[in-house]
Amino acid sequence: MQTDETRDRQAALERLMAQYGTALLRMCCLYLRDYSLAEDAVQETFLKAYRGLPKFRGDCSEKTWLICIAVNICKTMMRRPWFKITRQSVSWETLPLPAPNADEEAIELTQEVMKLPPKQREVILLYYYHGLTGKEIAKALGISGAAVS
Numbered sequence: 001m002q003t004d005e006t007r008d009r010q011a012a013l014e015r016l017m018a019q020y021g022t023a024l025l026r027m028c029c030l031y032l033r034d035y036s037l038a039e040d041a042v043q044e045t046f047l048k049a050y051r052g053l054p055k056f057r058g059d060c061s062e063k064t065w066l067i068c069i070a071v072n073i074c075k076t077m078m079r080r081p082w083f084k085i086t087r088q089s090v091s092w093e094t095l096p097l098p099a100p101n102a103d104e105e106a107i108e109l110t111q112e113v114m115k116l117p118p119k120q121r122e123v124i125l126l127y128y129y130h131g132l133t134g135k136e137i138a139k140a141l142g143i144s145g146a147a148v149s
Helices: 004-032 035-055 062-079 081-085 104-113 118-129 134-141
Strands: none
Touching (some): 004 118, 035 062, 062 081, 104 118, 118 134
């Protein structure tokens, strides 16, 4: 028999998945450059979020919290030996829900951003793509606000 707390957590998780699932999947695809791995990362993100919901104090937005979890999961996956020896690539066409009105110039710009070193790329993607503030980016990436600037 489910308690009210369990039902509330499940409802909250379903809302988070509906609201942020596609954006997280797209972000994880850009990080991991592999659609299947990105799906795994998003699934693990929501599993960790479900477990952590009772501890979530609201010090940051839900979006920032989820992005922080997803980024850490992607980084963990990228440190695994099998990840380093396999060639990960995802084409722009296979990313979920391409950006609306993406023209040739926007696609070219995104490709150039993806060539940046990881730390710079992360900040740019979180700021311009996800609309996070400098403070939210610092929290999501576990870096100082000065490093974001």
